[in-house]
Amino acid sequence: MRAILNGRVIAESDDVVQSGSYDYFPRQAVRLEWLKKSAKTDDDKACPHGVQFYDVTVDGVRAERAAWCYEAPLESMKPVGGRFGFWDRVEVG
Numbered sequence: 001m002r003a004i005l006n007g008r009v010i011a012e013s014d015d016v017v018q019s020g021s022y023d024y025f026p027r028q029a030v031r032l033e034w035l036k037k038s039a040k041t042d043d044d045k046a047c048p049h050g051v052q053f054y055d056v057t058v059d060g061v062r063a064e065r066a067a068w069c070y071e072a073p074l075e076s077m078k079p080v081g082g083r084f085g086f087w088d089r090v091e092v093g
Helices: 042-046 075-080
Strands: 002-005 008-012 017-019 022-025 035-037 051-058 061-070 084-086
Touching: 002 061, 008 051, 008 084, 017 075, 042 051
Parallel strands: none
Antiparallel strands: 002 008, 017 022, 022 084, 035 051, 051 061, 061 084
16 A cells, blocks of 8 residues: 555555554654644644644645544554645645
């Protein structure tokens, strides 16, 4: 499975965990150099799983808050803890 922005592969792995309607990639499969932590909103701070959103920038194309990771997941989200999900302008498939 791949996560793609602007025709470039941000993440690629066969070790993807699905939760809800999202696919979560292992950290080692993600081009972390293209991610930058976004400032936390009040909703982010209220998230019980310790969510951190990231802006994704590839070849000058920036997708704000298009990636996220649960840094301190409760039991229900432990299988995706430390993994990255993508949405918005990032194509996953």
